[in-house]
Amino acid sequence: MAQPNGIRPLAMQVGGHQGVQQSEAGDLVIKPCVRSEHDFYQAIAADERLAALRPHVPKFYGTLRLEGEVNAESAPGGEVGADQLRESVVLENLSHRFRKPNILDIKLGTILYDETASEEKKLRMEKAARDSTSLETGVRLTGFSVYDPSSLTYTVTPKEYGKSIKAEQLPEGIARFFPETVPREALLRVLGLVHDKLVEIQQALAETEIRMVAGSVLVVWEGDPKALARAIEALDEGRDVLEESDDETEDDDAQVDEDSRKPGPVCVVKLIDFAHTRLVPGQGSDDSSMLGMGTSIKLLEGRIRELRVAA
Incomplete structure (x- = not known):
C-alpha cells in the first residue's frame, strides 16, 4: 500500500x-x-x-x-x-477509538524463544522465563498505562515491573491496571466484558493448531469516566459505536461537544505479535499460550471478586 x-x-x-x-x-x-x-x-x-x-x-x-x-x-x-x-x-490502531485508552500488554506463554534462536539466546530466554512469572503462569505483564481522571495524567508502568514481580503479585498488577478511577459498577462491567473476550480468545486458540512464541494479548479499555458511561449506554442500547473508518477524531485540543461525539467501545481485547507464530497441523493447540490465557482469565475473575467483596 x-x-x-x-x-x-x-x-x-x-x-x-x-x-x-x-x-x-x-x-x-x-x-x-x-x-x-x-x-x-x-x-x-x-x-x-x-x-x-x-x-x-x-x-x-x-x-x-x-x-x-x-x-x-x-x-x-x-x-x-x-x-x-x-x-x-x-x-x-486498537486504541484509536478511545477517548482516554488504558492499555495493557500481556505476554503469553512459558517459552520465549523459537526453534531458530541460537543456543545462547535459548539459555537467556529460559532464564528470563524462570526469573519472571512466565514459566510458572504463562503470562508476563509487559507494560501498561492507566489514565487518572483526577489529575488528567497517565501513569505508565514499564516492562521492568512485569519482569520483577512474582506470580503471587500478579493480582496486584491487574488491580493497578483496573483501578477504581471510574465508578465501581462501570469498572465491574468493563472487567466482565474483558473476561468474556479472553474466554472467546481461549476457545479460539483451543481450536487452532499453532505454536505462538512471544505473542501477546492487548487489552484496551476506556479510562475517561464520561466516555465510558456513554460507551456502556450505547452497548446496552445496541447502538453503533465509533468505528475505525469514521472521520471523527479524539483530539484533546479540539473543542468538540462531548454529547455530539459518537460513543467509542467499552474495551478491545486482541491477540498481537505474530513474528514467531506458525501452523502445526496435527499437533493440537498450544499448551504454553493456553496456560497464559487461563491465568489471565483467573486474574480477571479475582479482580471481579475483590471489587464485589469491597462493595
Missing part, C-alpha cells in the same frame, strides 16, 4: 520493540516486521485452519517498506537482521 502522510512514532506504546509508528490520523499502526509475521497475517485471512482467530486479531491492511535505518536489537524470539525488519505491517 502507499505510504501514509505524516507518519510519526506510536503515541501509546506499552510493550514490544521500538520503531512502531502510526498514521497522521492515528487510525493505523505501522509496525516493522519479519516476513513470517506478514505471512501469518495473510494466512489468517486466507487459511480456514486459522479462521477461529480472525475476530481476535487487529485488522490487517497490507505492508510498507520504509526507508532508513532499522534497529533490530533484541528482536523477539529468534535472530533477526535489520534487512528483514525494513518491511512493516499496517494494522488498525
Whole structure:
C-alpha cells in the first residue's frame, strides 16, 4: 500500500520493540516486521485452519517498506537482521477509538524463544522465563498505562515491573491496571466484558493448531469516566459505536461537544505479535499460550471478586 502522510512514532506504546509508528490520523499502526509475521497475517485471512482467530486479531491492511535505518536489537524470539525488519505491517490502531485508552500488554506463554534462536539466546530466554512469572503462569505483564481522571495524567508502568514481580503479585498488577478511577459498577462491567473476550480468545486458540512464541494479548479499555458511561449506554442500547473508518477524531485540543461525539467501545481485547507464530497441523493447540490465557482469565475473575467483596 502507499505510504501514509505524516507518519510519526506510536503515541501509546506499552510493550514490544521500538520503531512502531502510526498514521497522521492515528487510525493505523505501522509496525516493522519479519516476513513470517506478514505471512501469518495473510494466512489468517486466507487459511480456514486459522479462521477461529480472525475476530481476535487487529485488522490487517497490507505492508510498507520504509526507508532508513532499522534497529533490530533484541528482536523477539529468534535472530533477526535489520534487512528483514525494513518491511512493516499496517494494522488498525486498537486504541484509536478511545477517548482516554488504558492499555495493557500481556505476554503469553512459558517459552520465549523459537526453534531458530541460537543456543545462547535459548539459555537467556529460559532464564528470563524462570526469573519472571512466565514459566510458572504463562503470562508476563509487559507494560501498561492507566489514565487518572483526577489529575488528567497517565501513569505508565514499564516492562521492568512485569519482569520483577512474582506470580503471587500478579493480582496486584491487574488491580493497578483496573483501578477504581471510574465508578465501581462501570469498572465491574468493563472487567466482565474483558473476561468474556479472553474466554472467546481461549476457545479460539483451543481450536487452532499453532505454536505462538512471544505473542501477546492487548487489552484496551476506556479510562475517561464520561466516555465510558456513554460507551456502556450505547452497548446496552445496541447502538453503533465509533468505528475505525469514521472521520471523527479524539483530539484533546479540539473543542468538540462531548454529547455530539459518537460513543467509542467499552474495551478491545486482541491477540498481537505474530513474528514467531506458525501452523502445526496435527499437533493440537498450544499448551504454553493456553496456560497464559487461563491465568489471565483467573486474574480477571479475582479482580471481579475483590471489587464485589469491597462493595
